[in-house]
Amino acid sequence: MKRVLLLALGLALTASAGTRRPYAEKKVKIVVAARDLPAGHIIIAPADLAVIEISEDAATRSMVEGEQRKYLEGRRLAFPMLEGDPVLSSLFESQEGGEEISQLCADAVREAPSAEGQIARHRQVVLERRL
Numbered sequence: 001m002k003r004v005l006l007l008a009l010g011l012a013l014t015a016s017a018g019t020r021r022p023y024a025e026k027k028v029k030i031v032v033a034a035r036d037l038p039a040g041h042i043i044i045a046p047a048d049l050a051v052i053e054i055s056e057d058a059a060t061r062s063m064v065e066g067e068q069r070k071y072l073e074g075r076r077l078a079f080p081m082l083e084g085d086p087v088l089s090s091l092f093e094s095q096e097g098g099e100e101i102s103q104l105c106a107d108a109v110r111e112a113p114s115a116e117g118q119i120a121r122h123r124q125v126v127l128e129r130r131l
Contacts, residue, residue, distance in 0.1 A: 025055055025056070025057075026055070026056040027054065027055060027056065028054060028055075028056050028065070028066075029051050029053055029065060029066030029067070030051070030052060030054055030059060030063045030064065030065060030086055030087070031049050031050070031051055031063075031064040031066060031068065031069045031072065031086070031087040032049070032050050032051075032052055032085060032086050032087060033048065033049065033050075033081040033082060033083055033084060033085045033087065034046070034047065034049055034050040035047075035048065036080075036081070036082050037077055037080065037081045038077070038080050039077055039079050039080045040076060041076070041077045042074060042075070042076050042077075043072050043073055043074065043075050043076075043077070044073065049069055049072060049087065062088050062089070062090070063086045063088060064086075064087040064088065064089060072087065072092075075092045075093075076092065076093045077091055077092060077093070078091060078092055079091050
């Protein structure tokens, strides 16, 4: 697995070598799986999760940001993850009151016409519920 990650990193660096940028590349911190995690696994950070820096250009808004890692403790994975996989909020099962929060999220998502708006509303509902 580490060989695959190193190969992918090497290819990315080779591809980017031809496109030199006159400015410093911006980095963002995201959460990744620190080891292979099966579906149904309950997250126990920091043993299960790590925070890494990646190019801002490579990050998507659906990736969990580094400072949000603390909110993932105790959450159960709905899907398996391999070491190094970026963590997405959509990979987790519903929490206590799952039916209620699922309905709140579904209602919130219907209010937002764009995927960006839907993800933002989903995160807002989940975080409000956790606090």
